[in-house]
Amino acid sequence: MSEAGSEAGSGPAPRKVPVLAFEKLSKEFKLGLRLRRVQAVRDVDLEVQQGEIFGYLGPNGAGKTTSMKMAMGLIRPTGGRALIFGESVERPAVRRRVGYLPEHPYFYDYLTGFEILDFYGQLYEMPKKKRHARVDELLTIVGLDHARDRTLRRFSKGMLQRIGIAQAILNDPDLVVLDEPMSGLDPMGRKEVRDIILALKEQGKTVFFSSHILHDIETICDRVAIIINGRVERMGSLGELLTGNAGLVEVVATGASPELLARLEGDGFTAAVAGHGHRLVVEEGGLDPVLRALLDGGATITHVEPMRESLEELFVREAGAHHAE
Ligand SMILES: Nc1ncnc2c1ncn2[C@@H]1O[C@H](COP(=O)(O)OP(=O)(O)OP(=O)(O)O)[C@@H](O)[C@H]1O
Ligand SMILES: [Mg+2]
Numbered sequence: 001m002s003e004a005g006s007e008a009g010s011g012p013a014p015r016k017v018p019v020l021a022f023e024k025l026s027k028e029f030k031l032g033l034r035l036r037r038v039q040a041v042r043d044v045d046l047e048v049q050q051g052e053i054f055g056y057l058g059p060n061g062a063g064k065t066t067s068m069k070m071a072m073g074l075i076r077p078t079g080g081r082a083l084i085f086g087e088s089v090e091r092p093a094v095r096r097r098v099g100y101l102p103e104h105p106y107f108y109d110y111l112t113g114f115e116i117l118d119f120y121g122q123l124y125e126m127p128k129k130k131r132h133a134r135v136d137e138l139l140t141i142v143g144l145d146h147a148r149d150r151t152l153r154r155f156s157k158g159m160l161q162r163i164g165i166a167q168a169i170l171n172d173p174d175l176v177v178l179d180e181p182m183s184g185l186d187p188m189g190r191k192e193v194r195d196i197i198l199a200l201k202e203q204g205k206t207v208f209f210s211s212h213i214l215h216d217i218e219t220i221c222d223r224v225a226i227i228i229n230g231r232v233e234r235m236g237s238l239g240e241l242l243t244g245n246a247g248l249v250e251v252v253a254t255g256a257s258p259e260l261l262a263r264l265e266g267d268g269f270t271a272a273v274a275g276h277g278h279r280l281v282v283e284e285g286g287l288d289p290v291l292r293a294l295l296d297g298g299a300t301i302t303h304v305e306p307m308r309e310s311l312e313e314l315f316v317r318e319a320g321a322h323h324a325e
Pocket of ligand 1: 039060065066067
């Protein structure tokens with residue numbers, strides 16, 4: 001059931017059914033008495049494969065939450081559809097394999113950290129002994145051991161966010177959908193959430209999460225879709241998307257004499273002070289002679305790296321292009 005055409009003995013390798021697929025997914029809201037229309041999501045096509053960490057990146061109001069709610073079967077698409085493991089999320093067998101962190105989770109705040117997770121475990125009908133062991137394990141995973149017996153009313157925003165993540169992975173789901181899992185967290189907290197997501201991937205899980213914080217996505221995602229005003233404008237691996245400065249290499253060297261630098265600059269290279277050394281941006285084809293000249297001139301090369309456009313630059317470029325329309 002999970003692999004299309006798996007009965008064929010020969011021929012092309014069977015195509016894997018994506019863990020999550022949006023097919024022309026669309027949502028139009030009607031607002032107010034005059035039924036003003038808001039096209040929140042427009043014909044979004046995407047596929048997330050097993051084991052991927054997929055980042056859904058977009059500015060405020062782009063349509064991320066709306067898409068995710070449709071994927072979870074919480075609101076109905078007005079066009080297209082969302083499939084999980086090739087099936088409707090409304091099927092209980094599918095639902096059991098998915099964990100979800102909503103954007104604004106609501107928790108009963110008179111319960112303790114332990115009690116709230118135990119409560120969710122009961123919803124999954126986990127037997128008591130197994131459930132208690134799992135809740136303790138989760139509190140450790142999300143770094144809330146110390147708050148096991150504290151009521152949620154006395155939790156900080158970051159602690160509540162961690163409870164939300166624990167709740168999303170409680171039943172050991174194969175697909176984890178997280179709507180802004182790093183929101184409200186400080187840099188340490190963001191790193192911890194990134195580590196939790198990477199650990200899920202190591203266990204073979206698939207993670208689909210949204211963010212407008214580029215750094216969070218840049219460091220851990222296998223693939224990214226950039227959604228702006230309801231439309232996916234760009235999609236691919238970071239390597240595919242970040243081609244803006246392709247062909248340029250950054251070289252940093254120390255101990256180069258002013259004459260040598262002047263000569264290299266004269267050849268069209270740009271030099272700037274970087275820490276204690278000098279930074280040169282060189283075209284890939286012209287790298288060898290520059291390195292040779294530096295070494296022959298007694299300089300020490302401390303860094304040679306192909307330049308990549310950061311996701312931030314790409315994001316601002318795409319969002320900016322859209323604003324200009
Ligand atoms: N229930 C609703 N009724 C009417 N319009 C809505 C509703 N929910 C969302 N929208 C509109 O749909 C668009 C997309 O909203 P959505 O919440 O999906 O964006 P988002 O990408 O999650 O943004 P953010 O980063 O701020 O969370 C926005 O214009 C929003 O105002
Ligand atoms: Mg949102």
